[in-house]
Amino acid sequence: MWSTIGEAGEFGLIARVTAQFPGTGDVILGPGDDAAIVTAPDNRVVATMDLLVEDRHFRRAWSSPEDVGRKAVAQNFADIAAMGARPTALLVGFAAPPDLPLSWADGLTEGLRAECARAGGAVVGGDTVAAETITVAITALGDLGGRPPVRRDGARPGDLIAVTGPLGLSGAGYALLEAGVLGPDDARRLVGDSAGGADPGWAACLREHRRPGPPYAEGPRAVRLGARAMLDVSDGLVQDLGHIARASGVAVDLDSAALVPDPALVEAAALLEQLGAARRAPVEHMLFGGEDHALAAAFPPGTDLPPQWRRIGTAAAPGPEGAVVTVDGAPARAGGWDHFG
């Protein structure tokens, strides 16, 4: 049998991928024609695209191909959910060297399949090409189901600021990988038994970094709860809330007492300190860590939030500093990412 994607060939590879996606109720026409056809019962379609480039957005040494596939789906469908929409379909562009093991492509496909199953979407089309570097391009589509979309510019003074999903774990996981900790074995080698055994609590940070699990259903639910602004936390909580603040013309003040770190994050921060990595308090990971793919939203004052949503702050009319994000009234240092910086 084939051992590389070059041996499988373009059509062989496409056949292997499409066999994993028999379709859903939203797929009118799947892969194999000039284009796919997907339901859009709302008369509007929500669409977003991300590129993932090897050694920029993932490393083969740090993530399995399943991890890469899951994360590629998660970060795109999280954007769909952040508009208040339901994920329906994906298109996947895959550029890779012909000598890439076919098992890697199969793993990627399995990751796409698994996260599509969580989100309720399906791969309906795409493209495969040869290139020096692995690049995964994902376009995600979604349906608003008659709901108004939730943009970034609708927050008003007095609104509650709330989040759903983990904060800071992915960023701490990334810091662990950078420090050489790909798993418990590395940690024991580096710091001994204090690393926490076979399944230490901090390992959840590695898992969240490799396989974020956005709370997709909370996007449409937030609309029903009256959300006036919402986004996917991808560049860090402070930076992303800054987008809502500026677009809406409000200041956002976060309440540090409400930013309760997950125990896994506390353990990860302690391990990072043992390892001599850059010191960051758990709450700093929560404020500035990227790639959480939690959802953050502004709700009208008095909204009765379900337990999945944690209130973490309040929007206010901007003061002399303008539409900024503060923590307990003090400026939050702006971290974040510029992909060409």
Place this chain on the structure above:
Amino acid sequence: MWSTIGEAGEFGLIARVTAQFPGTGDVILGPGDDAAIVTAPDNRVVATMDLLVEDRHFRRAWSSPEDVGRKAVAQNFADIAAMGARPTALLVGFAAPPDLPLSWADGLTEGLRAECARAGGAVVGGDTVAAETITVAITALGDLGGRPPVRRDGARPGDLIAVTGPLGLSGAGYALLEAGVLGPDDARRLVGDSAGGADPGWAACLREHRRPGPPYAEGPRAVRLGARAMLDVSDGLVQDLGHIARASGVAVDLDSAALVPDPALVEAAALLEQLGAARRAPVEHMLFGGEDHALAAAFPPGTDLPPQWRRIGTAAAPGPEGAVVTVDGAPARAGGWDHFG
């Protein structure tokens, strides 16, 4: 001012691109939020994706950035038209080295804008990332306007096979570029005055290769004319009609007398022979040349085709050879592309 995309930065680059796409009647929400929102009045959305990788799908020495942008749009919206749909929107992923001149990115944007204007669509979103190699990922969306989609599997014995748009010019243009002829100056240097002066007829082949102009409106029109199968000619006429033949379970016989080469193609073939390049008769370019982005379709017998559509053959029940494509009853050698071959 900035001279490279690295200096402009991710957000500066996005701002430059989005300024060129103020939107159309189909754009409900353009770039700048988690996702875009596009009209889908038909309740179904047609979607397709292509990746273009530098030195695989285009060369900076052969094509201007405007050319690359136009072609990227054209090949994707041609797929939308080939389903019988109207182009509505694009998402564009752009991976490039930070030291890429900003003028190149601006040229690409201008090419995207110009071809979107021809097709009636708009760029509504995308992603920009740093990478070693320029990669352009395009997702195109379209609307069926209440029409049934035209797939590849509906041709029946007796159907007319017809095409609209140029055949063979792009492939001949590619052969000229491979032979070192980027324009009239190169041709004069290589073969002297017989190359044909400042604007020789064969130059149309270079133009078609660099900037194909698919007949978008003919896709929906073909549906109204009753087309039962249709596709975009991207891999070569014989190979692509082979897809219709196999999917529909018919044999397709082309009539060589109906395959009348464009004068530009005749001139290009003569120049290629003068240059000592691989000999191909004009009709061979028409049968096997890729990237034409013409539309080919099967229509019921007796369909009164408008002049934009040329009848080139007939579908028949498959004989002992199966669902093959023949020319005047003889086997057509199968050319075409395998992207990992």
